[in-house]
Amino acid sequence: MQALDGIRVLDLSRTLAGPFCTMLLGDMGADIIKVEQPGQGDETRKFTPPTWDGISSYYLASNRNKRSITIDLKSEEGKEIIYAFAKTADVFVENFRTGTMDHLGFGYEQLKEINPRLIYCSVSGFGRTGPEKNRAGYDLLLQGYGGLMSITGEHGGSAVKVGTSIVDMNAGMFALYGILSAIIAREKTGKGQFIDVSLLDGQVVLLNYLATSYFATGNPAGRLGTAHPSIVPYQAFDAKDGEIILAIANNRLWEKACQALGWEDLRDDPRFCTNDERVAHRQLLIGMIQERISGMNRQEIIEKLDAFGVPCGPIHTIDQVLNHPQVLDRELILEVEHPVVKNLKMPGFPVKLSDTPAQVRRHPPLLGEHTDELLLELGMEPEKIEEWREKKVIGSKPQP
Incomplete structure (x- = not known):
């Protein structure tokens, strides 16, 4: 048994913040249905180099424990499929630009009519309200916009970004926090709700004591290299x-x-x-x-x-960390079987639950790998599936 057994997540997110969130949900047992564009898929599938046996390492890192289905969201038949999934889903996750989901017919108010228990999590760069709501947002942009670069680097030096995509993954974890809170709330109320998570919001919250120090003194923190503004040495x-x-x-x-x-x-x-x-x-x-x-x-x-x-x-260095005895003893490196990638390894589970531990149940899926499987679960006839494939409503057979 896992903590989120029986929770179904319809995942229309791509790149990092959303997929990182849904992977963590999947690690705890949720059934993640990853919806991708036919022939293209999650844009991180094209983030190369590096590749591992021809598949993007970036994509592999955040997409285990998911099933992939390819659907043309703009087609009427594609909308029919999404609505069918939405009726049985517990959670819906998306990270399109503000207004896109409403335009396609998949906004919260629209899906709420289909399934009042649906928990709808929207991840964006700047949030779904406010004067900047229509702006696109990526990790690098928000590291600068959200103040992180102003405190990163050597004193008197140029702006430096954090080496990993910390703003994206932080937003993903806040989305996870919101989703789990909404699941608990639904147990009490019987109703779903809308969750609005942004990269900017998450980064501002991470300023934490630096923000409070500014409010206390009126002086914003600057770059100190590896030093701390309040502790020496x-x-x-x-x-x-x-x-x-x-x-x-x-x-x-x-x-x-x-x-x-x-x-x-x-x-x-x-x-x-x-x-x-x-x-x-x-x-x-x-x-x-x-x-x-x-x-x-x-x-x-x-x-x-x-x-x-x-x-x-x-x-x-990264290689020293990944081979360190403490890291290995904590079982932080996973070996995952994959139909294409040999000896696939990736970072493991940072949270250890004694009774319902995280597990790897599925490899990062090939593009559209589970399209037929999922449509059959919806009760679609095989002939209908082939008809939709010919009309390009759904993608061709699975591909890396």
């Missing part, structure tokens, strides 16, 4: 053989770090005795620490600080 330093992170988050840890590394002079210096003083004398202290760290090897520093329980560690 809490950043990366250059050891003799590479970079190392010191995460000395309070006065107790500062005293332990000084004891571990023999820095009693720094510990006893009144300019550094409290975090407030260390922040006030940030540049002086960081320079003194860097001078001392530069003559030491990372492993030496780590062993000494670990002995006193002081958080520290190296900056790992």
Whole structure:
């Protein structure tokens, strides 16, 4: 048994935020019906390079535990199919531009008439209300628009984006949070509801303490590299053989770090005795620490600080992370059987449920792989399916 067994999701989303959300729902047992355009599919299928045995690695990463059906949404027959699925679906997810779903006949008010219990989740760049509601939004754009780039990078340097698509995936997780909340609410009310999630909203919320600090002082945070605006020392330093992170988050840890590394002079210096003083004398202290760290090897520093329980560690490359014993022990790397991709691996499940754990039930589907299967489940006759295929209402046979 899985937590979301019996929950059916009609997924019209593509790219990353929506598909990431629905993959997580699928991991917990939901039946995800991925609706794609015939002959084209989710645009990430074309995000290459890199490919893995001819299939986009980007697409593979966010589309396990789904069934793919290809439908021409603009055709009357295609609309008939969507309406049929909507009658039995628990959740509908889309991330088209504002107004597109209403124009096609698949807006919330329209589908609500078909299924009042339907939970309709709309993911967009700027939200479905407000002066910017009609603008398209992508992760890179919203990293800048939402303030993230203004605090990312070295002090005095140019704008730098976060290395992964953090705004997209954050929006996907907020969408997941909204959907699960709506499922719980429906148990009490018997009714579905509309969920409006945007990349901008999610990014603004992630500003968190930086936003509150601005409201408190009127001063917006800027770029500090790996440093923290309110804690010192809490950043990366250059050891003799590479970079190392010191995460000395309070006065107790500062005293332990000084004891571990023999820095009693720094510990006893009144300019550094409290975090407030260390922040006030940030540049002086960081320079003194860097001078001392530069003559030491990372492993030496780590062993000494670990002995006193002081958080520290190296900056790992992606290959080092994915092969790290802790990551492997946590079963964070999945091996998934796939009809085309040999030895497919991908990141696993970040949430461990003791009684209803996440599972891989399906590989990332080929384009239209489950079209016939799903239409037959709706009660469509095989002859009708072939007729629709000839009319291009649905796509051709499955393809990578």
